[in-house]
Amino acid sequence: MSIMGEGRPVLSVENLAVHIRTDAGVARILDDVTFAVPRGGALGVVGESGCGKSTLLRAILGILPRGATVPKGAVLFEDRDILTDRAASARGRIGFIPQDPYLSLNPVFRAGDQFLEIMRRHAPGSRRDHRDTLVELFRAVQLPDPGGALAKYPHQFSGGQRQRLLIAAALACEPALVVADEPTTALDVTTQREILGLLRQLTTERGLSLLFVTHDFGVLAAVCDQVAVLYAGRVAETGPTRAVLDDPQHPYARMLLACHPDRAVDLLGIPGTVPAATAQPPGCRFHPRCPASRADCAGVPPPLLPLAAGRAVACPYHAEAMLG
Amino acid sequence: MARYILRRVLLALPALFGLVLLTFVLTRVIPGDPAATLAGDSATPAQIADIRARYGLDRPIWEQALVHVKQVLTGDLGSSIFSGRPVIEEIGFRLPATLELTFFALFLATAIGIPLGVVAALNHNGPVDQLVRLISVGGLAIASFWLALMLQLVFAMEWDVLPLRGRVEVELGTPPLRTGFLLIDSLLAGRLDQFRDALWHLVLPAVTLCLPGLASIARFTRSGMLEMLQKDFVLYARAAGYGRFRLYAIYVLRNAVTVTVTQIGLLFGALISGAVAVEAIYDWPGLGTYAVQAILSADYKALLAVTLVVGVVYAAVNVLVDVVQALVDPRVAEDIR
Numbered sequence A: 001m002s003i004m005g006e007g008r009p010v011l012s013v014e015n016l017a018v019h020i021r022t023d024a025g026v027a028r029i030l031d032d033v034t035f036a037v038p039r040g041g042a043l044g045v046v047g048e049s050g051c052g053k054s055t056l057l058r059a060i061l062g063i064l065p066r067g068a069t070v071p072k073g074a075v076l077f078e079d080r081d082i083l084t085d086r087a088a089s090a091r092g093r094i095g096f097i098p099q100d101p102y103l104s105l106n107p108v109f110r111a112g113d114q115f116l117e118i119m120r121r122h123a124p125g126s127r128r129d130h131r132d133t134l135v136e137l138f139r140a141v142q143l144p145d146p147g148g149a150l151a152k153y154p155h156q157f158s159g160g161q162r163q164r165l166l167i168a169a170a171l172a173c174e175p176a177l178v179v180a181d182e183p184t185t186a187l188d189v190t191t192q193r194e195i196l197g198l199l200r201q202l203t204t205e206r207g208l209s210l211l212f213v214t215h216d217f218g219v220l221a222a223v224c225d226q227v228a229v230l231y232a233g234r235v236a237e238t239g240p241t242r243a244v245l246d247d248p249q250h251p252y253a254r255m256l257l258a259c260h261p262d263r264a265v266d267l268l269g270i271p272g273t274v275p276a277a278t279a280q281p282p283g284c285r286f287h288p289r290c291p292a293s294r295a296d297c298a299g300v301p302p303p304l305l306p307l308a309a310g311r312a313v314a315c316p317y318h319a320e321a322m323l324g
Numbered sequence B: 001m002a003r004y005i006l007r008r009v010l011l012a013l014p015a016l017f018g019l020v021l022l023t024f025v026l027t028r029v030i031p032g033d034p035a036a037t038l039a040g041d042s043a044t045p046a047q048i049a050d051i052r053a054r055y056g057l058d059r060p061i062w063e064q065a066l067v068h069v070k071q072v073l074t075g076d077l078g079s080s081i082f083s084g085r086p087v088i089e090e091i092g093f094r095l096p097a098t099l100e101l102t103f104f105a106l107f108l109a110t111a112i113g114i115p116l117g118v119v120a121a122l123n124h125n126g127p128v129d130q131l132v133r134l135i136s137v138g139g140l141a142i143a144s145f146w147l148a149l150m151l152q153l154v155f156a157m158e159w160d161v162l163p164l165r166g167r168v169e170v171e172l173g174t175p176p177l178r179t180g181f182l183l184i185d186s187l188l189a190g191r192l193d194q195f196r197d198a199l200w201h202l203v204l205p206a207v208t209l210c211l212p213g214l215a216s217i218a219r220f221t222r223s224g225m226l227e228m229l230q231k232d233f234v235l236y237a238r239a240a241g242y243g244r245f246r247l248y249a250i251y252v253l254r255n256a257v258t259v260t261v262t263q264i265g266l267l268f269g270a271l272i273s274g275a276v277a278v279e280a281i282y283d284w285p286g287l288g289t290y291a292v293q294a295i296l297s298a299d300y301k302a303l304l305a306v307t308l309v310v311g312v313v314y315a316a317v318n319v320l321v322d323v324v325q326a327l328v329d330p331r332v333a334e335d336i337r
Ligand SMILES: Nc1ncnc2c1ncn2[C@@H]1O[C@H](COP(=O)(O)OP(=O)(O)O)[C@@H](O)[C@H]1O
Pocket: A020, A021, A022, A027, A029, A047, A048, A049, A050, A051, A052, A053, A054, A055, A056, A065, A066, A277
């Protein structure tokens, strides 16, 4: 075993619930979500679109939308609950790589100025130091003309270059943790591969921990050593990436990987759809679609049951379901 | 940028040329005979005909138009039929009065309207937002003459804290005119008492004039902010840890005002036409009162000159607005290069 994962995790999410008031009632977007990002490790959160991945990151980053509440749970970053302890707020202390590099930069400000403002508030040193650090990072993310990039506006970069900018910015304040929300979905396949390689390399080199959200199993396997599979706002299964992808235990994970070995999209040919966030079924959120469901699946939501080798699954009948 | 400004100026020229022709035709077809006005009440038909011939008013209208355009092109706006003095001289005195009033009103509308819009957007659907909405509906709906009368009644007559009309207190005199803007000239002359006097006289007319503009600037800023607050880059900046004030008052606002800035250019036209009524009510010695007087006395030379000058000012303001827009939004600057 490597030293990775030893000691306390850098981020641990415990029984997190997020509700959003909407016109159609209270949407229970996340419920009882628990996982931990080991120090120096990379954890991937995987799930189909709408399962709550972005909301999870927004809760961690402290930027939940209007009307959102956290009725339950904790987000421990460096052992302090950033949800309740205002002084421990994660803003600026967790590097964030957003989903869409085209929309995440303000079009009317120079790239350098946008990032320098973040560093002014969250990194020690003078503006000069900050500029030097940024140029250094621009070089590290292999941006052409690193020195000139500071003075350019976002529209003067290509999509891939903008994502490189954002990766550099995420590292600028020397965070212990970087979170990324599907950072390559807006890019073409070749650029995608380059960016992922870069991200992986930089985080390993610097010993950073990574929380990585994706719906792409290929990306997941390339970047993350741990995985949490999300279905309808609950963790269905967690464990080492290879083990979970090769031998999924939760009926949802198993069906998903059977229909789509590459991406988490919908369950093809399986009756039913992902429940609306305002009308979650009681008990296990997957039970109405589960071929192995029983009467008591509609009762109490099943907790994550620990299995061997650091795995856990939120289905008490996973062993029986496997035979069926 | 210089080339862009030049191009915008060149583009404005045909419009101004059209304006000269159109207003000429208009002034010649509206009722009223300038020759009769000039000749006076006791003139004989022969005398009137004589004057008509002297001013070329007996020629076909297209020929008159041609002569007029030629004069304008050589910089000659003619003399007032009414006073006999060169029109350019009379306007030279009155234009700064109108510009001082409209610019001050524009300043008030922007300086109050933009923060109101920002606060309303940040307070979306809250009490402050409702209040701003009320103000902006009111600002557009209230007739300016009614508002002017109310303001005069309260501030000038009831409380007697602001002057009722005019631009200066006669006893106090005016500073030597350099720019024609009394606020500036009084400061240049080091006369704080005159500055105060000029400012006090400006307040009521400017408040009256600015209200519709303030209302629309607040509305445009509010909707611009609301639109921008939805953007991913705001979320990103918040996650990255921008300060609240910096985020909303600078980072987001700069995007939101690109729309407002365009609006200000259009607004300026409304301000100038609004100034005609406001000047009349407050007895403001500007172009508006001059134009009214010119219309009443069929002084078509004066009227033509006023429209041309206002047209030039309007075009200039809009070029300025385009420049500001390019400064605010680098993508616009890119397009024009
Ligand atoms: N501001 C919001 N108001 C109401 N519902 C929301 C809001 N944001 C997200 N949701 C709902 O929460 C669910 C999860 O959304 P999201 O976290 O964006 O999922 P993902 O990132 O996995 O696609 C979706 O059903 C979405 O409709």
